[in-house]
Amino acid sequence: MLSFEEAVMMCGLRDRHEAIRFFLERGAGHTVFKMGNKGSSAAWLEDGMLKEIIVPAMKVPVVDSTGCGDAYCAGFISGLSLGYDLQKACRLGTAAGGLVIQGLGSDAGIVDLKSTLRFMEEQA
Numbered sequence: 001m002l003s004f005e006e007a008v009m010m011c012g013l014r015d016r017h018e019a020i021r022f023f024l025e026r027g028a029g030h031t032v033f034k035m036g037n038k039g040s041s042a043a044w045l046e047d048g049m050l051k052e053i054i055v056p057a058m059k060v061p062v063v064d065s066t067g068c069g070d071a072y073c074a075g076f077i078s079g080l081s082l083g084y085d086l087q088k089a090c091r092l093g094t095a096a097g098g099l100v101i102q103g104l105g106s107d108a109g110i111v112d113l114k115s116t117l118r119f120m121e122e123q124a
Contacts, residue, residue, distance in 0.1 A: 067106025
């Protein structure tokens, strides 16, 4: 799972929709870009049309962003493994990152799944 900046380095395209199409046209079924304080993007092609979900970043106190991207990935993948749709999986990733960013160090905000889900719903 790439940050948008990593995607730009790979494809050379700074427009998000052009970068999404770059990856989708080369065989990716979906793209998921982490976008820092702008949230995340999940996209796919449906009948040739680009579909995209944007999940905004949570409005929480920022202490240290170390590990937020990794926490997002873990939350997103956990959401998919639980059978969540793409938007809810992105929201779970966002909640995991939102917890980590509030503490000092890469694992300061890591809590159990039940607590992360509660935080996700409280922030909705």
